[in-house]
Amino acid sequence: MAVLIADDDSAVRALLRNVLGRAGYVTIEASDGKAAIAELSKGPIDVVLTDLMMPLADGFEVLRRSLELQPSTPVIMLTAEGSIRDCVEAMRAGAFNFLSKPFHPKDLQEVIDRAVRTRGSARGGPRSEPIDTEEGRPQVALIGDSPALRKVIDLVERVARTNATVLITGESGTGKEVVARLLHGSSGRTAGPFVAVNCGAIPENLVESELFGHAKGAFTGATEARLGKFVQAHGGTLFLDEIGELVLSMQVKLLRVLQEREVTPIGDHRSRSVDVRIIAATNVDLEREVSQGRFRQDLFYRLEILPVQLPALRERLEDIPLLVRHFVDAANRRLGKSVEIGEDAMAVIKLYGWPGNVRELENLIERLVILSSTNKVRAADLPERVRCDQAASAVASAASQLAGGSIDLAATLAAFEASLIEQALRQAKGNRTHAAEALGISRTTLVDKLKRREL
Ligand SMILES: Nc1ncnc2c1ncn2[C@@H]1O[C@H](COP(=O)(O)OP(=O)(O)OP(=O)(O)O)[C@@H](O)[C@H]1O
Numbered sequence: 001m002a003v004l005i006a007d008d009d010s011a012v013r014a015l016l017r018n019v020l021g022r023a024g025y026v027t028i029e030a031s032d033g034k035a036a037i038a039e040l041s042k043g044p045i046d047v048v049l050t051d052l053m054m055p056l057a058d059g060f061e062v063l064r065r066s067l068e069l070q071p072s073t074p075v076i077m078l079t080a081e082g083s084i085r086d087c088v089e090a091m092r093a094g095a096f097n098f099l100s101k102p103f104h105p106k107d108l109q110e111v112i113d114r115a116v117r118t119r120g121s122a123r124g125g126p127r128s129e130p131i132d133t134e135e136g137r138p139q140v141a142l143i144g145d146s147p148a149l150r151k152v153i154d155l156v157e158r159v160a161r162t163n164a165t166v167l168i169t170g171e172s173g174t175g176k177e178v179v180a181r182l183l184h185g186s187s188g189r190t191a192g193p194f195v196a197v198n199c200g201a202i203p204e205n206l207v208e209s210e211l212f213g214h215a216k217g218a219f220t221g222a223t224e225a226r227l228g229k230f231v232q233a234h235g236g237t238l239f240l241d242e243i244g245e246l247v248l249s250m251q252v253k254l255l256r257v258l259q260e261r262e263v264t265p266i267g268d269h270r271s272r273s274v275d276v277r278i279i280a281a282t283n284v285d286l287e288r289e290v291s292q293g294r295f296r297q298d299l300f301y302r303l304e305i306l307p308v309q310l311p312a313l314r315e316r317l318e319d320i321p322l323l324v325r326h327f328v329d330a331a332n333r334r335l336g337k338s339v340e341i342g343e344d345a346m347a348v349i350k351l352y353g354w355p356g357n358v359r360e361l362e363n364l365i366e367r368l369v370i371l372s373s374t375n376k377v378r379a380a381d382l383p384e385r386v387r388c389d390q391a392a393s394a395v396a397s398a399a400s401q402l403a404g405g406s407i408d409l410a411a412t413l414a415a416f417e418a419s420l421i422e423q424a425l426r427q428a429k430g431n432r433t434h435a436a437e438a439l440g441i442s443r444t445t446l447v448d449k450l451k452r453r454e455l
């Protein structure tokens with residue numbers, strides 16, 4: 001059995017060579033993508049293990065060529081830890097699986113063994129993708145039914161048709177961009193463009209030209225005239241994301257444009273009038289920025305005509321089941337799987353504090369679906385950070401939810417109980433007698449509870 005190892009890091013290659021050698025595999029090495037592709041065209045390879053970032057040709061190119069040259073050879077991608085997007089993209093492009101670096105030799109062995117077993121059983125090239133093929137952006141929807149989110153949805157519906165400037169605030173990952181797209185999509189401007197600018201991601205000296213454009217030869221390097229984002233968004237919506245990051249000098253210029261609705265490209269003397277609806281978003285407290293002199297008060301008032309405040313996920317825990325279902329369905333569809341989240345896992349998920357909000361939940365679910373080898377995700381499959389410190393976060397999140405309105409005491413207690421039972425069982429390595437002792441209940445009571453909850 002020949003395994004092709006493609007990685008530009010010789011230490012990683014050595015590690016893979018050792019582990020695989022010990023397991024009885026013959027290894028072939030390539031230190032860049034081109035060399036890997038050359039090996040693939042030389043002779044049969046049983047399994048390909050490839051890094052993503054490599055000189056000459058990257059992992060995706062190796063994957064693509066491998067599927068062409070040796071379609072029944074499983075390709076396993078080595079990805080950086082936490083880069084769910086890469087993992088998902090690799091799986092969509094037809095990778096057999098992926099390993100996040102750093103990985104445990106045991107995991108490597110397991111993935112390779114599984115790949116070898118499937119090798120030979122017909123695989124038929126890359127998976128076909130039924131969804132996301134439609135032209136344009138994916139449909140956006142704001143999932144959730146909590147009072148807090150319903151308030152937002154109502155507001156969005158009411159303000160969508162107006163042309164008023166909207167300022168969306170909320171912690172990272174709460175759905176500010178989703179709301180912005182939704183506003184655009186339900187406005188009278190849907191036929192026009194939706195242009196998003198991340199004000200925090202543009203180098204300071206380029207912001208002005210990015211937003212307002214420049215004439216040819218306006219400054220060194222301006223070899224071509226450029227339309228700014230305002231002009232690009234003409235007739236549509238301009239989404240100014242991370243508005244709190246805009247430097248003061250640009251804030252003055254932006255204010256003028258918002259007042260006059262016309263832009264002047266750098267190096268041009270003619271101004272141009274633009275018809276743009278502005279939606280701004282930020283996860284910083286702009287009022288505090290104003291009080292500390294980092295954000296102009298007049299601009300703040302201009303933007304804050306219609307404020308939309310997105311609640312943190314921990315303030316609307318009751319939306320979690322709906323969101324989980326939505327993300328599980330989407331991931332299943334995309335990956336051709338049928339994974340479900342077990343009740344025990346769900347109980348833990350509901351008790352976690354979700355500092356990264358909906359984005360963190362979405363990423364977690366995607367990862368769980370991709371990684372699941374059985375069809376049911378159990379509490380034990382959840383990452384440490386989610387399982388850990390459940391008790392403290394449970395009380396804290398229930399308390400903050402209660403402070404913001406009301407909670408369902410029975411459901412909260414039930415979820416709390418399920419998570420402690422799960423923890424006790426884990427501590428007792430599955431021994432129910434010991435777990436019951438640790439919880440101070442009889443074994444029969446525990447078994448009874450487990451049955452009722454299908455833990
Ligand atoms: N209510 C929701 N329903 C469905 N998906 C959501 C919801 N809220 C957020 N998401 C998803 O969560 C992810 C993060 O959302 P989004 O990019 O809008 O967050 P954000 O508030 O702009 O975060 P940041 O401040 O980090 O830019 C996206 O993939 C989005 O589709």
Ligand SMILES: [Mg+2]
Binds near residue numbers: 176177241
């Ligand atoms: Mg955003």
